[in-house]
Amino acid sequence: MAFWRYAGRRGLHTAVTLLLLVGFMFVLFRMIPGDPTTMMLGTGELPAEAQQRLRVLWGLDRPLWQQFIAYALNLLQGNLGMSFYFRRPVSEVIAPMLANTVLLMAPVVILAIVIGVAGGSWLGWRRGGRAEEIGAVLALIPRALPVFWTGIVLLALFAYQFRWFPIGGIREAFFFPENWWQRLPFFDITRHLVLPVATGVLASVADPLMIQRTALLEVRHEDFMVLARARGLSGRAQRRLARRNAILPVLTYSAIMVGFAFGGQVLLEVVFNWPGIGRLMVDSVTQRDYPVAQAAFLMMAAVVVFLNLLVDLAYGWLDPRIRGG
Amino acid sequence: MLRLALLPLGSWSGRFAIFVLAAVVLVAAVAPALAPYDPLANHFDAAGQLLRLDPPSARYKLGTTYYGLDVLSQLIYGTRIVLVVGITCAVLIGVIGTNVGLVAGYYGGRVDGLLMRLTDLAFGIPFLPFVVMLVALLRPSLWNTIVAISMLMWRTSARVIRSQVLSLRERGFVRAARIAGASDLRILYVHIFPNVLPMVLLYVAFDIAYAVLAEASVSFLGFGDPNQVSWGQMLYLAYVSGSIRQAWWWTLPPGLAISLFVIAVFLVGRNYERLTNPRLR
Numbered sequence: 001m002a003f004w005r006y007a008g009r010r011g012l013h014t015a016v017t018l019l020l021l022v023g024f025m026f027v028l029f030r031m032i033p034g035d036p037t038t039m040m041l042g043t044g045e046l047p048a049e050a051q052q053r054l055r056v057l058w059g060l061d062r063p064l065w066q067q068f069i070a071y072a073l074n075l076l077q078g079n080l081g082m083s084f085y086f087r088r089p090v091s092e093v094i095a096p097m098l099a100n101t102v103l104l105m106a107p108v109v110i111l112a113i114v115i116g117v118a119g120g121s122w123l124g125w126r127r128g129g130r131a132e133e134i135g136a137v138l139a140l141i142p143r144a145l146p147v148f149w150t151g152i153v154l155l156a157l158f159a160y161q162f163r164w165f166p167i168g169g170i171r172e173a174f175f176f177p178e179n180w181w182q183r184l185p186f187f188d189i190t191r192h193l194v195l196p197v198a199t200g201v202l203a204s205v206a207d208p209l210m211i212q213r214t215a216l217l218e219v220r221h222e223d224f225m226v227l228a229r230a231r232g233l234s235g236r237a238q239r240r241l242a243r244r245n246a247i248l249p250v251l252t253y254s255a256i257m258v259g260f261a262f263g264g265q266v267l268l269e270v271v272f273n274w275p276g277i278g279r280l281m282v283d284s285v286t287q288r289d290y291p292v293a294q295a296a297f298l299m300m301a302a303v304v305v306f307l308n309l310l311v312d313l314a315y316g317w318l319d320p321r322i323r324g325g
Numbered sequence: 326m327l328r329l330a331l332l333p334l335g336s337w338s339g340r341f342a343i344f345v346l347a348a349v350v351l352v353a354a355v356a357p358a359l360a361p362y363d364p365l366a367n368h369f370d371a372a373g374q375l376l377r378l379d380p381p382s383a384r385y386k387l388g389t390t391y392y393g394l395d396v397l398s399q400l401i402y403g404t405r406i407v408l409v410v411g412i413t414c415a416v417l418i419g420v421i422g423t424n425v426g427l428v429a430g431y432y433g434g435r436v437d438g439l440l441m442r443l444t445d446l447a448f449g450i451p452f453l454p455f456v457v458m459l460v461a462l463l464r465p466s467l468w469n470t471i472v473a474i475s476m477l478m479w480r481t482s483a484r485v486i487r488s489q490v491l492s493l494r495e496r497g498f499v500r501a502a503r504i505a506g507a508s509d510l511r512i513l514y515v516h517i518f519p520n521v522l523p524m525v526l527l528y529v530a531f532d533i534a535y536a537v538l539a540e541a542s543v544s545f546l547g548f549g550d551p552n553q554v555s556w557g558q559m560l561y562l563a564y565v566s567g568s569i570r571q572a573w574w575w576t577l578p579p580g581l582a583i584s585l586f587v588i589a590v591f592l593v594g595r596n597y598e599r600l601t602n603p604r605l606r
Contacts, residue, residue, distance in 0.1 A: 013442065013445065016442070016447045017445065017446050020446055021446070021450065025458075028458070028459070028462055029462070032462050037563075079572070091479070104413055106411070137338055137592070140588060140591045140592070140595070141584070141588060142593060143591070144534070144538075144584050144587035144588040145580070145584045146542065146545070146557070146560075146583050146584070147539050148542065148545045148560065148564075149560060149576075149579075149583065149584070151578035152560065152563070152564060152569050152575075152576050152580070153576070153580065154440060155569060156569050156570065156573065156576065160569070160570040160571075187397055259451075262451055263451030263452055263453050263454050264452075264453060266453050266454055266457070266546070267453070267545065270545075270546060271564070278454065281454055281457070281458070282457060282546055282547075284459060284463070285457070285461045285462070286547065293458065296454075297451075297454050297455070297458055300454050301449065301450055301451055301454075301455075302449045304450070305449040305453050306443075308336055308448065308449060
């Protein structure tokens, strides 16, 4: 199958997936008791007549499917509605939070991959040894620790006990640098990033590590590795060669990992009070600010779905066999 | 069969894992006898004041919480939630994932296409936000959490089982059964299912670990069942009451308990993985 036909089909699947997700959320939010007129103002705050006029004005008297079409069309135009709580357009509330989430998760993903590749190569090279057996078990541990608990422990130690790092948030409200290094650009924000990034890396390093280890084990017995040994390459050069050739699975996994990071970061943001989109969703759903909660969820889902599409397209581009079927 | 069940006992990591899991089951079974106090009872000091954040002592071995509750008793009762979540989710995920995989792989064509699109959809949904959203909107309860977790988690085993079935259905014994006049259902559940069972068990085992972590996460975000004591909820209350600064006796035990349980499940899974994937031997 030609690549473009494949891409078109995958794109269509993605569109259907998004539409189903939007529909599911729409129905879910209609299942909860009350409607926007009561949610926004509270039950009984409004005379029945005024409430009825609002319902007509907002189109809540029309059939559900018409409401859904109107909602979907608005969504396509980037109109996500008004926040009940902030009294501002939802898109204005969400955009800065999304940027903050990216600011937090980009270093997490990059560091996790770099450390994972290095550690996985090391383990894979020592296949069969006692170090490898212990290392493989040790690698399971960070994945088993609940992210929020790691965060709590790091906070208790390094923020409360030693006071090395702030206890949360993204910047100090009134931060006055006391010496030259505190005056460096981004000093305050970096200081706030250290603990959440460390927690995130610890939680997500295991997968790239194990994937790199497996890939390295497979590469080790390839012909070109035998040749490298026969040519008398130093151990260091051999390891380098193996590592480079084993890196492809980790790279393809990295896109999936970004998808996982979007969603898993909710806990990280809550523990460290990071003003990102995940915490916004949790707060909004608690405060019953449903337009924001719904939009925050859809935004995270859209990122995951598009990344999956990207991975599939990359696979299809590189490996024509996948396009069929 | 017995040899299969005893397999993890062959390695030191497996023995450790079995010991931990057996301890959790045992503690959950005899929790009322083991726990020194009612996990939801407030404790007061001699002067009648609520015993807030009392460090570990002879009376309260793991101290008390900000709300004057006994940490050790809460920890002991928390094992019950772990078992309920782990077992119920495992059954739900196993049943949904296996059947989706079996039917999609065996029938192929349109049925396969439809079920795999559904699986893709499940993969496209960010897991934790979905569970939180569903639980928060439907009303926080243990059952809602379990359902929300299972609604997405079947996706992995469905995919794996399907690919297994795809190769199994072309094998000689399936053709022989078909020629002998066996019905589709009989072929699926009598001939193919036993062959994918080890794979099902392996994936369900890992799902137990992830389900327990997910429940703890949902509880930590404040959407846990308010009438139950779970380890995730203990950490939630420690966090929101601002006690993580000093009350290590309240924050360390539940976190360590969750981690130990999950590691134990991973280790058991690892031992069985060698069986299904000979390359690891």
